[in-house]
Amino acid sequence: MPGRIQNKVALITGAGSGIGLESSLLFASEGAHVLLVDLNLPAAEKAEQLIRERFPNVQAKSTKADVGKEEDVKNAVDLAVSTFGRLDVMFNNAGIMHPADDNALNTEEKIWDLTMQINLKGVWWGCKYAILAMRNNPTDEAKGLHTGGSIINTASFVALLGAATPQLAYTASKGAVLAMTRELAMVHAREGIRLNSICPGPLKTPLLMDFLDTAEKRDRRMVHLPMGRFGEAVEVAKGALFLASDESSYVTGTDFKVDGGLSSCYVTPI
Ligand code: NAD
Numbered sequence: 001m002p003g004r005i006q007n008k009v010a011l012i013t014g015a016g017s018g019i020g021l022e023s024s025l026l027f028a029s030e031g032a033h034v035l036l037v038d039l040n041l042p043a044a045e046k047a048e049q050l051i052r053e054r055f056p057n058v059q060a061k062s063t064k065a066d067v068g069k070e071e072d073v074k075n076a077v078d079l080a081v082s083t084f085g086r087l088d089v090m091f092n093n094a095g096i097m098h099p100a101d102d103n104a105l106n107t108e109e110k111i112w113d114l115t116m117q118i119n120l121k122g123v124w125w126g127c128k129y130a131i132l133a134m135r136n137n138p139t140d141e142a143k144g145l146h147t148g149g150s151i152i153n154t155a156s157f158v159a160l161l162g163a164a165t166p167q168l169a170y171t172a173s174k175g176a177v178l179a180m181t182r183e184l185a186m187v188h189a190r191e192g193i194r195l196n197s198i199c200p201g202p203l204k205t206p207l208l209m210d211f212l213d214t215a216e217k218r219d220r221r222m223v224h225l226p227m228g229r230f231g232e233a234v235e236v237a238k239g240a241l242f243l244a245s246d247e248s249s250y251v252t253g254t255d256f257k258v259d260g261g262l263s264s265c266y267v268t269p270i
Pocket residue numbers: 013014015016017018019020037038039040043065066067068093094095096097118154155156157199200201202203204205206207208233
């Protein structure tokens with residue numbers, strides 16, 4: 001049985017942990033060749049090794065890049081194309097939530113700028129170089145591969161909902177990811193390049209759990225979660241797989257929520 005993204009080439013940023021790691025494994029299990037990109041090279045290499053052990057029929061390669069540097073993003077896209085011949089799926093997923101990110105009064109400009117550099121400019125550059133690469137994709141009817149592709153940008157539920165536990169720069173960066181992705185989806189709709197945002201709810205990954213380091217902080221959020229639990233990274237990876245695959249061929253410009261109902265909730269069940 002061919003996989004759901006058989007023979008496609010995917011580049012995933014933040015591939016060493018959380019959503020990126022689970023997506024790398026899931027995409028490989030569904031037949032994609034994967035370039036694993038992370039600032040933390042040993043983590044990306046570990047993920048590459050897991051793919052080699054579990055899914056020997058696909059190719060995987062890892063590389064170090066800081067998505068907050070345009071040259072690094074360009075080089076990573078170039079590497080995907082030179083290694084695998086094309087780029088079908090770009091998952092701009094890497095992001096940071098800085099512990100010193102706070103409200104309008106307390107957030108320092110350097111924290112704001114760092115957050116925007118990685119969470120917003122990194123996604124912009126990822127889109128830019130992916131679009132250029134996807135335009136050049138050769139058509140291979142036998143393998144079901146065509147010009148164009150799917151770009152998935154990780155935003156967040158905080159792009160849709162206000163929280164009285166502020167991380168202002170993070171929230172602003174994720175709102176901008178949503179707006180930017182929608183506009184790019186319109187600009188490139190007739191080129192066969194689809195762009196969608198994915199909005200995860202709060203997850204049990206290091207990004208959030210390192211921050212929610214006391215039961216009190218976790219409980220403050222838990223009461224607002226309709227399903228009574230934090231999400232798992234693999235649950236977001238499954239949403240990303242749908243957006244990466246041709247199953248979502250008529251889906252572009254959407255804010256795809258994988259948030260356990262959080263953004264639809266007024267009162268949670270007891
Ligand atoms: P994570 O911390 O588990 O993994 C993030 C990965 O990104 C790490 O491997 C890290 O090394 C890498 N990374 C960080 N900065 C980088 C950079 N400048 N260049 C390249 N790689 C870099 O986080 P996660 O929870 O899997 O988060 C992934 C994405 O999901 C982020 O964009 C995050 O904002 C978003 N998100 C997370 C949650 C949550 O609750 N965890 C909720 C909504 C959205």
